[in-house]
Amino acid sequence: MFKEWLRIAILFSPLLAVTAQDIDANITAQNRKPTSIADQISNASERAAFLALFLPTPPEQRLEQAQSFLTRFPQSSFLFQAYEVAARASFDLHDYNSGLNYAGKSLALLPENPLLLVSTADVEARQQRKEAAISHAQDAIEYLDRLSALSTVAPESWQDLKAKLKATAHFAEGRALLEEALELPKGERRTALLRNCLASLEEAQRLNSSDSEITYLLGLAQLSAEELLPAAASFLSTYKSKDTLAAKAFENFETIYKMLKLDGRESFESFVRRAEQQPRASSRSPSPPAAATEDRMVQRLADYAGSASCRGCHSRIYNNWSQTGMAKMLRPYSAQNVIGDFQSNNDFYLGDDARYVNGKVEVTRGQNRVPFAHMAIRDGRHYFDILQSDGKWHTYPVDYTIGSKFQQAYATKLPNGEIHVFPIQYNKLTKQWINYWKIIDAPGGERADLRSWEKLDGAAGYQAVCAVCHTSQLRNVEGRGFDMQNVEFREPGIDCEMCHGPSAQHVAEMIANQHFPKQPLDPPVNFHDVTNLDSVRICAQCHMQSALRTPGSAGELNFSRSGPFFITNLSIPFGEFSRIGFYKDGRFRQTTFIVEALERSQCFRKGQVSCVTCHDPHGPGASSNPTSLKFRDQPDLMCTGCHSQFENSARLAAHTHHRAASEASRCVSCHMPRIMDAVLFRARTHQIDDIPNAEMTEQFGQLDSPNACLLCHADKSSRWLKQELAAWKPTPRR
Template structure:
């Protein structure tokens, strides 16, 4: 099967994607304006555990809020399929996608679809639930084992005048066969894991690993009052007692699980000089944003013990500004669901919360068009041609078109970038990032847009987010990367999500001098900074990691604690005192529990296998990898890890069998070919090894490592010219890769091509200006060149 360009499952508010659940160890707290995560006000009383009472009970007193909520996207997030809830055309309508014709029809009052099932043959399925409402509606089908699966054919609920009122496939340009990981009957389109928690209230996934089945429950099918406010029984009791007494209760919390008080007593006053509003009191809580972020973020779940008002990072791992998710300047690339973007914004820094712009019950904007921005930004200054340089009323005069450009996901669903930034076409010229100007002016170049902005403003505006060059350098391994990343990591004026990303990237540039930068970050008041810094320490030997990070094994925030456990798991037990072994074991138990939250996913068992292998528990590691393969037989990464485990156990015969099995499943997987090639090298079966390494390099031309290993193998068989050709092509793609440059220096020198060797050594010296070995190598080569 040809490689897919986009392997992201397309489900409403999907949270994990196709990546390992524990891959999102980034934390996103800024030092200002909000207090740290573990200072939130959570009202709890273990003696009187609150329980869910339902929307109808809430509506008895809160009629206004209930009316606003009725008909909202939260109200209609999930519904039983009925004549009222189903928007799609089920009047014997046929839809064909890559040769598979599906029929939507009704039978005995039920909504039905005849489409390809798990084996690829057509079957009839009943639609049990609707999922979402606008601009598309998806449909859920019941399967054995308590599973609900989301059809990949959805209904476009937009008006017909804009292309809606039609069936369409969420992967319109791809053939999704029945054995594809993205087929609607597979793991990656499973409702129980991918999306259930954010479309219903009090959702309990209840996966039972022994039976590989779900017993998923909810208290209300949609996103109702208690999804945000928490279970309401104690609040109900408080209200009844207050009514009986005839006077207000002294309970300031009013029996609520959490008080959403971010905006209590707050008003914004526009400063006539700047035209911008100032908050009457500094923001202190951040509860509301974290509460919304539980669903409106790209994150993984690490605990099901969620309660509104608790630190998000006790139960979830939000993503950093990773290359596959965000552009280098922080603009959205993949589906990231607002939170990570908003954390970058100046609005967040000044204390703006979600409900400043969105009415929290109806979810509608508090005002239409530019008026929502005019709440805080003086229209005479900002909603004027002197500011936006466009015709009034035109698209270019719209605040959001310039400062919150949209990207379309799921074919028909445009979502706005909540980083709320100044357009920077100059960065597009330099770094190939997108910009709002060229999103409209598609017939113009980025240079034209940059020149226009320069002419209008008289300078190149920088805006609030000024970390693009640092993150781009870190991603590409540019010569100035270390310096730029260190500067960003230490910049308190930068968004903490960018600082954390910089810290996580510093691992590839780790040196003794850098430890002085990382040590304070391990004690930072923000859990996000602490966790991101732990990632950077992975380049150190286990004992060195332990000396620096052992205190974080007892961190008050779960996300930090389990990340510390992960990177310290390989520390030899015999080198630790009894008390230290106990602390590490407890943190590792927390990590294992976090992974088991997602025990229905193969990635979690892969992560557990890695943990057990690092601990020397090889039997447990093998069992974990085998479990991953039971859940998803096509999960080839588990075969690769299993083969490496057999290597550690000196059982390459079993490792080869595992890799051969993987190639039967995925013959075009370059990772498997590469792993097999290395195994065959160890067995001195060099001709077979060369075949496998050649295939890996051909299938993965973007992998600098695979090209390097292939070139070394070629050179070792006397094919130095071919090796240099491979390295030269790879160097053009990866100009800052140190291994490629080292190999080019070495191979060119050995062939007597000193001019070329010196040229590559100079590039290497530029990348590693403080590396004594590299500088000495360059001096020797220049001396030889002059003879």
């Protein structure tokens, strides 16, 4: 069933989760350090059973071990790996139905698993599950383009492995499309399917030209499309490979010779030579057109005008933006910007424990607590006093404030220019000082240990950890990446040009009353003109936790000087992150994954939704509308722009099974419940779920698979929920 190289590649898949990356951290190639994710499993029996899944054993034994794990630990955070092992073992044993069932359960928990998607699509195509094969193959190709190399694969090996994986995905897609086409009579639909099939198979051959099975199937597709000479060339190439398809390929080659009725006009040997000279098919996938203004854009990308230059023409927008959390993300110290309590509740103790559970902060006073920090105001200036390991109190001034809406951190600037963030932050909602990193980081994280702060290393360094998302036009003037030295930023906070691009040339044009044609992504970007993909990519500069950040050639760290002004970062495979960032049902728990959550939604994938569909980054009333919602008071308008049928009250009530005017009939109540952890409060998920999944909640419980229905009906059980939803039509699905 599988090619040998694919069997080898499969061995990497269980290793998708061998590292545990911290949440709310800037991840680069330099600080992407592997640590055993199995250490997150506190139960010794579960940990041993989990590790046993990846031992090199026969498929029968691997399947038995996976089934045992699934039976013994049905609420594990690592079921997606166990299901994957069971799927692959079943495929090896030629039990394809069971394998696809296990694969489906794994992908429900971790959809972004291209290695499993490739194998699944390949099996589905061979089992003539055409629609599923096409869908999974396309998903695999998308994720292979979006995700970085697995941390367990050498960089020099990844590109070859990635090419072969993509080739197999295109092969599976092409096979399914060919079968669909051959079921139809001749006509436009069949012709279109064959065209798409040929494009997929030609791309597969380009990526893996040595695979004779791809070449043979391409020949069949070319023959079906009546491209006889290219088909003959493909069959001849397959015949020369001398593998198991050689005999069939030669028969098809002879058939084409007879179909062309060349007897007497061209000898068979001459036809062979002509087929050998036939050029290899090139991919039919269209190349994106070059931007008409590319040279002009590259020339001006280095020219940033600064946010103040926007005020003259866009005063209302500028004034609104200046009051937003984006503008206030980082500010040089000013006493009026401090929201923390530096006067009364202003001491912090080692030994106290703070936990964030089910949307609430729980602080437990330690029995052997000792002072660690005292926050004070002296002569109108704010300071942190910290008791360090030498037994002495050290005083540091507050030189910067970070954040302004829900929580605020503070930083001090050292004589060498490094900016370091104090290890405790002030939560405005709970009015408490907290060790925020200890709450959100995986157990054992360096920055969560308050006593390590005095090292003043990269773990608490603003330039290395925070600045890439909290400042604008960040760069290392020596081109050395995120090394804390020689790092500078053009503006604190998120300025106009982080989103709209470098606009000095635009300002000059407006002053001179000159107007030039521009492409949608030419600065300054008008978000109404760009695709939802590009729009979200611009927001993803800051709002994508999984981004693997790579410095630019001139030291740029969060912008680009050529091509698009924004950097499109690859994502670290989600299985490498600490499971604290996910619910056990696979949904994202932390808002740092807000873009990744949106990208899972059908609204984004099919409905062209982007961040600015619902949010206005410079709308009015930032203090009363801190999340910048366009439709804060009428949230259904976010959805009825596409789903206009639910503007009708009767249809809405029939859809929601609640009164149309009730909170339960608001679209966001069911499809975007408040289950994502922000800065110690619950925000709405952006995965935009389908009907609330009762089965997941019944398996994992409300805490680990929160269900929108039970957020309101808190006195009810998951069994009640399952019975209620069973009466709804259509049948509940994920």
